[in-house]
Amino acid sequence: MTRMTTAERTMPPTVADERTMLESWLEFHRETLAAKCAGLDEKQLREASAPPSILSLMGLVRHMADVERHWFRNILAGEAGAAQPLFWTDEDQDRDLRLTPDDSWEEAQEIWQREMGRAREAAAGRGLDDIGAGEHHSGKTFSLRWIYVHMIEEYARHNGHADLIRERIDGSTGM
Template identity: 65%
Template sequence: MTTPERTDPSTVAGEREMLESWLDYHRETLALKCAGLSERQLKEASVPPSGLTLIGLVRHMAEVERAWFRRTLADEQAGPLFYSDDDPDGDFHHGEGDTWDETHAIWRAEIARAREVAAPHSLDDRGAGRRDRATGEPYNLRWIYVHLIEEYARHNGHADLIRERIDGATGE
């Protein structure tokens, strides 16, 4: 596995560039938390009693990318990747046959598709798909970017703790 490169977001960029660069920063932070570990380590639940793993976090974030960009913004009929009605948290649950290479490729493909879906939209454009349950309002692209940044930042904190327990590695 090659070590991912992470670029610090500009301190003076315009709004869209700022949002996209922070989202990319957090995407690459998660990749860095997984870099250099064995398949076994990526599947290790190292913060008992939680069963959370690094590969589970990546699977979850693939689902998050898919849900917000493909289903919510573009109204694509893109079904779930890893969860089901029988296992609503299936994105966090990996099996013995699940591999890092496959998980990583799926996650990267969802990121690439998210970029394609978002590219033609302005930040004010409203999604054609899923709406807020409470208000019935659609989500605009700005809201989706901010939410994804928040989601990655939260889970990168989890990834940091998991990684530290696995091999002592810490960092930003």
């Protein structure tokens, strides 16, 4: 079994103000998912965790691109064009995870990187107590602080899935 290292990631500070801490932990988890995908070929990135599950590393990256878009661009910034998800639909809410032969790692990674960049832009200059400008289907409002905490939780949960998928693919563990 190969042990993965933390060299690919920036460790969050142990002492910092709240915003620095939240942003650092979010970046840490973004980098963790990227590290879990590193060094694998397209076939491996498409490999499902354990049938009948369709969960794969590429599917997780596509899912997180949609999540980044939804919370930062749609809910926080209120961008009208960002209200439409990238992959999933009302008819197929697992479309981000359900890969077709036309889906590629290159496209998934490019979209995910773009959405993370736009998420950082949407949060820049806003205070943690600022309320999102977009509408959520629940009718609730969300602060940037809540969005950061939710995104850390979302990545942490899915990075646990990524740990198991990566170990199944090539035996790599850790991080």
